[in-house]
Amino acid sequence: MADRVSSLLTRTQRERVRTDFADVEQAKRRRDQRKIRSRVAAGVEDFELLVDYPDRQFELAFEDHSDELLEARLADAYLTVERCRAINDVDRDDLLERAQQRRRAVETDETPSLEALSIQTSEQRRQRVAADLAESYRxxxxxxxxxxxxxxxxxxxxxxxxxxxxxxxxxxxxxxxxxxxxxxxxxxxxxxxxxxxxxxxxxxxxxxxxxxxxxxxxxxxxxx
The missing domain is CATH 1.10.287 (Helix Hairpins)
Incomplete structure (x- = not known):
């Protein structure tokens, strides 16, 4: 992504995060960290709008990304989300149940990927495995x-x-x-x-x- 394109962090903030705020005064460091926290919190709010954004728009958004690059960036995003969940003591199964409810509420003709998603809590996975085993032994x-x-x-x-x-x-x-x-x-x-x-x-x-x-x-x- 080019720096001239708007992103979650500004060009200066991205550079300072990359260098771990090297050679940045403590006062500026605290100020930048506070701004980054605010931008991250505000950015998360946008997912309420993007959760049912048309599939086609997501396809077009990443058409210039190679499969390897897209996989790497999505892996980073997944790790970031998991860290935020764990740090803030959000139960994974509660999160998945809420995601299931949200998915059912926002499914549209333009978002077939939502219906295709496999979102299962640990208990649901256990029940699925038990059912598969029972079927295999039947x-x-x-x-x-x-x-x-x-x-x-x-x-x-x-x-x-x-x-x-x-x-x-x-x-x-x-x-x-x-x-x-x-x-x-x-x-x-x-x-x-x-x-x-x-x-x-x-x-x-x-x-x-x-x-x-x-x-x-x-x-x-x-x-x-």
Whole structure:
């Protein structure tokens, strides 16, 4: 940003902050620090107006900034805001809840970025993680089906095996049908398990190996 463009600090103030007020008399230093405090406090007031400033205007405002420069300056702004919050003992979750309320109040057609923002308190993040974990451990329809088939197949085979010991002549004829059915059901369950292993284990591993052979091998080795 050129010095001739108005900014939060004046050109003189920016230079003195950069040099940590070197060679500046104590009286002038206190005066400048007081003015900077006033300008910072007044500048923060402007965010009430800028919070729902059109997205397009923000795009145009930084069109001359490189991605690296913009990221660096936004990181500085984030650190500054966090310092002000911590120094003034503002609870982060209270701040985020107020930001959520403010966002809902000012959303417009010109500010789609507001709706896209992810603002979550620590409790909301905890609930989200807990829900994601619960969902990840919830068996799918095919997983439930394969489990049921395996249980039924094993139960039928066990039943026939017991009959073969107790009443061997019965299993020579019609009594062998439950064993045959059980074997088929068990095979179906194992087939589903095999297909799921190919889809969720083998195929991702093959794709990862094709995409990054060295990295995939190194990752697998590190897990051993």
């Amino acid at each position: 068996p799918s329809r095919w997983k439930r089906l394969s489990d049921a088939l395996l249980k039924i197949g094993l139960a039928l085979i066990a039943f026939v095996s017991v009959l073969a010991v107790i009443v061997p002549e019965f299993t020579n004829g019609f009594g062998s049908v439950p064993g045959i059915v059980g074997a088929g059901v068990l095979a179906g369950g194992l087939g589903i398990v095999g297909l799921r292993a190919v889809k969720y284990d083998l195929l991702p591993a093959v794709l990862a190996l094709a995409d990054d052979p060295a990295g995939t091998v190194q990752s697998a080795w590190n897990r051993l």
